[in-house]
Structure formats: C-alpha cells, structure tokens
Amino acid sequence: MTPSCPAPPTPPRFPGCRVPTTFEDQGEMEFAGRASMQVFEGFYATVRVEDVLGGRRVVKAFHRPGTAAREAVALAALGRMTPPWIAVPKLIALQREGDREVMVQTYVPGVPLAEATPEPSSAAAHALAEQVVDVVTHWHAQEGAAFEDLRGGTHADFLASYSADVRDLGSWLEEADHIDPGLRERIRGTARAVPDLLRPLADDPPVFIHDDCHAGNFLVDPEAFVLTGVIDPGAARYSHRELDLFHLADAAEGLRLWERAVARRPLARGASARRGLFRIWDDVKHARATGWWDDEWFLRRVGAFERL
The missing domain is CATH 3.90.1200.10 (Aminoglycoside phosphotransferase (APH), C-terminal lobe)
Structure with missing residues (x-):
C-alpha cells in the first residue's frame, strides 16, 4: 500500500513575516469583474492567473493540505530577503475552495x-x-x-x-x-x-x-x-x-x-x-x-x- 502523504513540515520562523493562520471559505471564489483567466497545472498546485477589478492576481489551489500556510511564510520571508528592485509576490489571502487550500497573491510580470x-x-x-x-x-x-x-x-x-x-x-x-x-x-x-x-x-x-x-x-x-x-x-x-x-x-x-x-x-x-x-x-x-x-x-x- 502506498503510504499517505505526511503533514507538511513546520515552516521556519522569520521575524516580521506575519501571515494569516486561518482560511476563509470562499466556495468557488467568484471574483466580481473577472475578465480573463489562464490556468496552469503545477507540481504542487493548480495555478490561475486572473484579471479582476483592481488588477491581476495569481490564485494557487494546492493539491495537498497544509501546503498553503507553509508557502505563505516562505513567500513573506523571500520578500524580505530579496533586493527591493526584484519583485516578489505578496500574499493577499489564504482561502478555501471546496476541500482545497488556496493562496491568493499578487501578480509579478515576466x-x-x-x-x-x-x-x-x-x-x-x-x-x-x-x-x-x-x-x-x-x-x-x-x-x-x-x-x-x-x-x-x-x-x-x-x-x-x-x-x-x-x-x-x-x-x-x-x-x-x-x-x-x-x-x-x-x-x-x-x-x-x-x-x-x-x-x-x-x-x-x-x-x-x-x-x-x-x-x-x-x-x-x-x-x-x-x-x-x-x-x-x-x-x-x-x-x-x-x-x-x-x-x-x-x-x-x-x-x-x-x-x-x-x-x-x-x-x-x-x-x-x-x-x-x-x-x-x-x-x-x-x-x-x-x-x-x-x-x-x-x-x-x-x-x-x-x-x-
């Protein structure tokens, strides 16, 4: 029998990197004014690039539970540690879409x-x-x-x-x-x-x-x-x-x-x-x-x- 996937590792602690620790249930996450959407199937998540009122954003629906919070902490740390002239996505929200954990983040062009x-x-x-x-x-x-x-x-x-x-x-x-x-x-x-x-x-x-x-x-x-x-x-x-x-x-x-x-x-x-x-x-x-x-x-x- 294939072993079940273990709980993701506890994310490291970085001073000043504060992220939400709870998920808001968004159902199907319908965004008002959504104009277009690109979908990519990634290793860890289904990734959607969406144009919505207020700008473009990236929505990552993770395949395994527990991954979103860990990546949110890592993303916040990366933003602090990267030179300011290099863009790093910023966390907008942690949400749920059905039984999947979702991270909404800003879009970085390129x-x-x-x-x-x-x-x-x-x-x-x-x-x-x-x-x-x-x-x-x-x-x-x-x-x-x-x-x-x-x-x-x-x-x-x-x-x-x-x-x-x-x-x-x-x-x-x-x-x-x-x-x-x-x-x-x-x-x-x-x-x-x-x-x-x-x-x-x-x-x-x-x-x-x-x-x-x-x-x-x-x-x-x-x-x-x-x-x-x-x-x-x-x-x-x-x-x-x-x-x-x-x-x-x-x-x-x-x-x-x-x-x-x-x-x-x-x-x-x-x-x-x-x-x-x-x-x-x-x-x-x-x-x-x-x-x-x-x-x-x-x-x-x-x-x-x-x-x-």
Whole structure:
C-alpha cells in the first residue's frame, strides 16, 4: 500500500513575516469583474492567473493540505530577503475552495528565465545571468542563528541538519512499497556518503536559501532581458548555500548559472558529488510532498551519482 502523504513540515520562523493562520471559505471564489483567466497545472498546485477589478492576481489551489500556510511564510520571508528592485509576490489571502487550500497573491510580470533566454554568447545573456547570480549572492549574504531542517528543527551545523532531513525522508522511502525495492535501497544507500561529502562544509554559516531557485522561478522581461521577479520559494529557510546552488544547473544551461556562481565564490572540494546527492534527496522530498514518482528519473539520478 502506498503510504499517505505526511503533514507538511513546520515552516521556519522569520521575524516580521506575519501571515494569516486561518482560511476563509470562499466556495468557488467568484471574483466580481473577472475578465480573463489562464490556468496552469503545477507540481504542487493548480495555478490561475486572473484579471479582476483592481488588477491581476495569481490564485494557487494546492493539491495537498497544509501546503498553503507553509508557502505563505516562505513567500513573506523571500520578500524580505530579496533586493527591493526584484519583485516578489505578496500574499493577499489564504482561502478555501471546496476541500482545497488556496493562496491568493499578487501578480509579478515576466516569463520564466528558462523560456526567455537570449543567445547564450550575447551581452544580454551575460548581463541577465549575472543578475540572477547577484540575487542568489544577496540571499546568501544574510546569515541565520542556526541551520534549519525541513521539519523546522534547528541545528548547530549543516551535517546535523541535513542528516535529520535524510533520515526523515529515508523513513518515508522505507514505507513506500510502490517503489521498486532495489531502487529504494540504492537511493537510501547514498545517505552513507553524507558525512564525508559534508565534512568540508563544517565551518560554513547558515544563510538564507530560496530552496528551489532553478531558472523557471526567476522571471524576466522577454524583450529587455532584464530580471523582473522571483517566485515559488520551496522550504525557504536558513541552511547551506549549496542547497540553492545545485538548482542553478537544472535549466537554462546556456547561461551557465552554476559555473558563474562557483566562479564568483568557489566551493569546497567534493562540490560535484554533493550536487548529485542533493539532487536525489531533493527529488525524494518532492515525491513525498506530491505523490509523484518516476523510476526512470530516479535511476538516472542515482546512476549519475554512483559514477562520480
């Protein structure tokens, strides 16, 4: 039997990030004066972009309970931690639509960076890529008091924090009998590399991370090729900067975002292997939260890590 989805992690606490803690029942959420609507099916939510009286807004109806409040806290934190000239959606309301939790937020103009990349060798591409790295560097310049795990626990060092997450996710894997047993054990086996791979990071401080900063979550003016906004924080919290950086290699490869970030501030030895490890367990995190699973996807991830 496939295990049920566990309750979402407790969101980290950020001073000044106050969001509603209750949901208002809106039925079908009929907005007066709605002129048009676009609908996108996302990993975590059905997303509607609506034109209503007073302007455009984004409505996210989450597939799993408990996700909306966590994302609202992360969004508020992202707004505080991001440079003021880069737009971040603002929470309008937390509501219910039938049995689904809904987050209504302001609209940020732009298209995903992964869909609007200029010619990679052009000056525009270079400038745009540097803007992205500037924003990520800005996040990572803001230090926290402790490393936070995905459940909201705090730890004195990154090894303890990340090990707690891997143990938690590994327990879910152990009960997930819809996963091929051999593949499951290969994934869990990667955890044995955690102490050695994270040891070079022992002296690094906890910093603010977006937690899902792939190219699709940076928005761009498709004509001027200027960064306009950042959206969809994952489990934004204080942790190690490499948990952000590995996402930079996942899309818009022509911009070489990972390479640019590493060139600006070199990483400790073992960075390529850590990137492979982080990719695997980040995908396990998404699988637990959404119910998604793809054997072939994980076989490729694990195989690539084992060949390092």
